[in-house]
Amino acid sequence: MRNYIRRSFKRELMFSFILVAILPLLICSFLMIQLFRTKIELDHQAEIAMGISRVERSLSVFFDKVDVISRELNRSELVVQTLYEKNEENRNKTYQALYASTSELRRVAQFELYSIGGICKYSTSTRTLNTKLPTYSGILKAAADQPDKLVIRGVNEYTSASKDILLRAARTIMDNAGNCIGYIVVSMKSADFENLLEDTYSHQDSIVILDRQWHTIFSTEPAKEKLIGHTLRERLMKGEDLSDLSKENNFHVSPLGSTGLFIVLQRDEVFTTDISKTMYSVCAVMTLLSLLLCIVVSVKISNNLVKPIHTISEAMHEVEEGYLDTRIETERIDEFGGLAMKFNIMTGKLRSYMERQIKQQQELNDSNIAMMQAQLNPHFIYNTLDTIKWVAKANNIQEISTLVASLAKILRTSISSGQLITLKEELTLAQCYVDIQRIRFGGEFKYTVEIEGDIEECIVPKLIIQPLVENAIIHGLAGRVDGNININVTEENEKLQISISDDGCGMSKEMMESLNSRDIKRSGENIGFANVDSIIRLRYGDEYGVSVSAVEKGGTKVKVILPFIMGEAAEYAKGIGG
Amino acid sequence: MKHLLKKVSIMLWFLIPLLASCSSLPVTNNDYILEEDKKLTVYTSHKEEVYSPIIKEFEERTGIWVQVTCGGTSEILEQIVAESSNPICDVMFGGGVESLEAYSDYFTPYKYSQEEILDMTYKSDSGKWIVFTKLPIVFVYNNKLVYETAAPKGWEDLLQERWKGKVAYADPHKSGSGYTILTTLMQVMGKDNWDTMERFSNILDGKILGDSSEVISEVASGTKLVGITLEESALKRIASGMDITMVYPIEGTSAVPDGSALILNGPHENNAKLFLDFVVSKDVQRMIADYCYRRPVRKDISDSGTWGEKAKFIDYDIKWASNNRSEILKKWDMLNQ
Numbered sequence: 001m002r003n004y005i006r007r008s009f010k011r012e013l014m015f016s017f018i019l020v021a022i023l024p025l026l027i028c029s030f031l032m033i034q035l036f037r038t039k040i041e042l043d044h045q046a047e048i049a050m051g052i053s054r055v056e057r058s059l060s061v062f063f064d065k066v067d068v069i070s071r072e073l074n075r076s077e078l079v080v081q082t083l084y085e086k087n088e089e090n091r092n093k094t095y096q097a098l099y100a101s102t103s104e105l106r107r108v109a110q111f112e113l114y115s116i117g118g119i120c121k122y123s124t125s126t127r128t129l130n131t132k133l134p135t136y137s138g139i140l141k142a143a144a145d146q147p148d149k150l151v152i153r154g155v156n157e158y159t160s161a162s163k164d165i166l167l168r169a170a171r172t173i174m175d176n177a178g179n180c181i182g183y184i185v186v187s188m189k190s191a192d193f194e195n196l197l198e199d200t201y202s203h204q205d206s207i208v209i210l211d212r213q214w215h216t217i218f219s220t221e222p223a224k225e226k227l228i229g230h231t232l233r234e235r236l237m238k239g240e241d242l243s244d245l246s247k248e249n250n251f252h253v254s255p256l257g258s259t260g261l262f263i264v265l266q267r268d269e270v271f272t273t274d275i276s277k278t279m280y281s282v283c284a285v286m287t288l289l290s291l292l293l294c295i296v297v298s299v300k301i302s303n304n305l306v307k308p309i310h311t312i313s314e315a316m317h318e319v320e321e322g323y324l325d326t327r328i329e330t331e332r333i334d335e336f337g338g339l340a341m342k343f344n345i346m347t348g349k350l351r352s353y354m355e356r357q358i359k360q361q362q363e364l365n366d367s368n369i370a371m372m373q374a375q376l377n378p379h380f381i382y383n384t385l386d387t388i389k390w391v392a393k394a395n396n397i398q399e400i401s402t403l404v405a406s407l408a409k410i411l412r413t414s415i416s417s418g419q420l421i422t423l424k425e426e427l428t429l430a431q432c433y434v435d436i437q438r439i440r441f442g443g444e445f446k447y448t449v450e451i452e453g454d455i456e457e458c459i460v461p462k463l464i465i466q467p468l469v470e471n472a473i474i475h476g477l478a479g480r481v482d483g484n485i486n487i488n489v490t491e492e493n494e495k496l497q498i499s500i501s502d503d504g505c506g507m508s509k510e511m512m513e514s515l516n517s518r519d520i521k522r523s524g525e526n527i528g529f530a531n532v533d534s535i536i537r538l539r540y541g542d543e544y545g546v547s548v549s550a551v552e553k554g555g556t557k558v559k560v561i562l563p564f565i566m567g568e569a570a571e572y573a574k575g576i577g578g
Numbered sequence: 579m580k581h582l583l584k585k586v587s588i589m590l591w592f593l594i595p596l597l598a599s600c601s602s603l604p605v606t607n608n609d610y611i612l613e614e615d616k617k618l619t620v621y622t623s624h625k626e627e628v629y630s631p632i633i634k635e636f637e638e639r640t641g642i643w644v645q646v647t648c649g650g651t652s653e654i655l656e657q658i659v660a661e662s663s664n665p666i667c668d669v670m671f672g673g674g675v676e677s678l679e680a681y682s683d684y685f686t687p688y689k690y691s692q693e694e695i696l697d698m699t700y701k702s703d704s705g706k707w708i709v710f711t712k713l714p715i716v717f718v719y720n721n722k723l724v725y726e727t728a729a730p731k732g733w734e735d736l737l738q739e740r741w742k743g744k745v746a747y748a749d750p751h752k753s754g755s756g757y758t759i760l761t762t763l764m765q766v767m768g769k770d771n772w773d774t775m776e777r778f779s780n781i782l783d784g785k786i787l788g789d790s791s792e793v794i795s796e797v798a799s800g801t802k803l804v805g806i807t808l809e810e811s812a813l814k815r816i817a818s819g820m821d822i823t824m825v826y827p828i829e830g831t832s833a834v835p836d837g838s839a840l841i842l843n844g845p846h847e848n849n850a851k852l853f854l855d856f857v858v859s860k861d862v863q864r865m866i867a868d869y870c871y872r873r874p875v876r877k878d879i880s881d882s883g884t885w886g887e888k889a890k891f892i893d894y895d896i897k898w899a900s901n902n903r904s905e906i907l908k909k910w911d912m913l914n915q
Contacts, residue, residue, distance in 0.1 A: 157631055237612065
């Protein structure tokens with residue numbers, strides 16, 4: 001994967017874009033949703049807690065009041081008397097008392113006085129008047145079992161009179177002797193609960209009031225539809241935990257003081273799975289959009305980047321193939337435009353350089369051809385010279401024979417293509433030259449060669465002694481009939497030292513300095529001297545070369561210093577000579 | 579860069595569970611747990627209006643939570659059979675004693691401590707069920723359509739040709755009371771007298787009701803003139819203002835009780851025993867006598883109250899009725915194809 005991405009600039013770019021664009025988006029939206037949800041849930045819990053405390057307060061206040069009122073009525077002489085006697089006057093008074101003390105609460109409950117036999121004698125509602133409740137079971141029995149206590153119970157009775165009544169609270173009425181003489185009963189219907197709990201809960205809440213065994217006493221319409229009380233009781237009966245149910249449905253159960261009742265408040269979660277689904281799908285769409293955008297932009301940018309690189313790469317390939325005419329056409333003015341321009345300049349220069357090279361090669365070839373054309377067959381010349389020699393010998397013309405033989409030798413050596421020859425060959429060449437010059441000028445100068453040991457086989461550049469000998473004959477011994485030219489060859493410290501001395505007219509001091517300073521321009525006619533010096537220096541370096549000095553008795557001494565080279569170089573020279 | 583990525587990912591790992599944990603705030607509802615010894619499971623074939631105040635009173639007095647499952651007698655008994663390897667139910671409350679006898683294998687014998695005070699006319703030999711109330715079989719007729727003088731006086735009277743197609747009666751296959759009526763008729767007219775069944779079938783004229791509750795409705799609406807049903811149902815409907823009259827057959831009628839039973843290996847045996855005692859206690863028997871038009875099985879509660887004229891009761895043979903059930907029903911089917 002990683003390699004796959006890294007193999008393409010476009011993919012790298014796209015991947016980076018996606019990473020930069022999508023990851024923060026995803027993290028951000030996830031965090032936002034979670035935070036949002038947490039916040040809403042916290043609020044929700046707080047609201048539920050508040051709602052339940054409101055309901056709780058209103059119910060507790062109500063039951064406290066009922067407790068107080070029933071206690072007051074219990075203590076009332078009038079009530080006790082009324083229940084004993086059947087007196088019409090007292091009846092009205094009792095009713096007045098009952099209505100007076102319950103004025104505040106009649107809107108939310110009905111109050112009844114039951115005789116000891118369980119007959120309803122007084123009631124703030126007409127329906128229950130003169131109906132009967134069993135005293136051996138139910139609420140009256142419970143009240144009788146716990147005298148002086150307000151007993152609260154959900155209603156589940158056989159009597160048809162109690163059909164709509166959901167909850168009863170009862171207290172026994174005692175006479176002075178402590179005998180039970182009747183009951184005060186408070187009954188609540190569904191409408192009473194609604195009145196009592198009015199404004200304590202919002203319309204989206206479901207309120208359920210449960211009795212000790214979690215039978216539903218009262219529930220609001222939505223709670224009835226959702227069967228909340230029933231569901232809770234079923235769960236508890238099955239021994240199941242309520243926690244997951246309460247998390248799903250967000251309800252809260254709270255016991256209602258000492259009444260033994262329970263209040264359940266349920267409110268639908270605001271942040272439902274639907275909402276979170278919607279939020280997540282919005283996020284998904286956003287992610288998709290930005291993904292699309294990333295792809296489009298990265299393709300665009302990478303094209304913008306990669307395309308000129310491709311162009312340049314292709315152009316380079318063409319240049320590689322030898323098409324120096326290649327030019328990059330671009331209208332861009334950014335770095336790529338600059339690069340393309342530089343490339344164009346480069347290929348242009350390369351092209352002109354190549355053209356120049358070709359031209360030079362052409363010229364070189366032309367001169368070689370000319371040279372080849374200029375060369376005569378040397379064998380023809382040698383043979384001709386040989387023929388001249390033999391003709392001279394036949395005609396006994398010794399001088400011609402000597403001249404031609406020497407000339408032939410000189411020619412052979414100087415025309416041979418090798419640059420190096422043995423010292424022996426060079427000395428022979430000089431000897432031949434001397435022979436010719438002796439005949440030419442008819443001079444009787446002496447030419448001697450002194451050579452130490454067997455260093456004749458060492459290698460020297462061609463034609464280094466002959467020009468110096470020529471100088472010595474033409475300039476040193478100029479105009480003289482006799483004279484000595486001595487060549488002395490020694491070897492010392494791997495250096496071959498050849499000195500050519502004459503006892504001629506010598507050389508002017510300026511001339512000598514000029515030669516030693518190697519100023520070729522000033523050396524004037526002594527071109528031979530300068531050439532030898534140049535050849536040696538170019539070949540072996542500045543520590544070698546030619547120097548000139550005066551001889552005390554008169555004359556000039558030219559000293560040539562060369563490296564002493566023997567061995568295979570000799571063979572090399574032979575090879576060239578052959 | 580890599581370092582940074584690592585840091586961020588570590589941060590995220592910490593942040594995500596933190597956020598997730600925020601969403602599951604502690605709920606205080608976890609404290610409500612019901613202990614096993616405070617539970618009781620009751621299967622009942624009684625109607626809700628009958629059992630519900632009894633259960634309520636039981637819960638209030640004992641603090642035990644009762645889980646009630648109700649349904650038809652045979653349906654509930656079959657469920658008990660199905661669950662017998664791992665019983666859920668503790669008490670079978672209701673159902674004719676013939677039916678309870680038939681399923682006695684799934685019950686445990688239980689003896690009420692004050693048995694002598696109960697009417698033991700019908701009692702279980704094995705002690706596997708206790709009677710709850712007595713349910714006499716009666717006739718009802720529509721006051722508007724039948725003259726009092728012309729109303730059927732007894733079983734023989736009912737089998738006269740003039741009632742052909744006019745008698746409301748529930749299928750003995752489906753209704754427990756329907757079967758009891760059929761066997762009562764046969765016992766009154768002589769057990770081996772299969773003619774009686776044929777005559778009865780002839781009178782019904784193939785018009786047999788599916789449910790016992792339809793009997794009185796059919797009579798009240800005038801579709802049928804006479805119905806055979808339980809005293810309890812008749813009294814209740816009369817009290818609710820229906821213009822019908824109840825007749826105890828002169829030859830005598832049966833008063834087959836319904837009962838309750840302790841389930842074998844039920845999970846809350848102690849609570850179940852408390853409940854069995856409770857339903858035959860004086861208070862409950864008074865309640866059902868006072869409000870449910872049923873005849874209590876306690877001798878210390880008078881048969882007065884809501885009862886009408888004194889009725890004559892035959893000594894109904896439960897064993898014969900339950901042992902010959904399939905044979906009787908087979909014959910019945912042959913006659914009523």
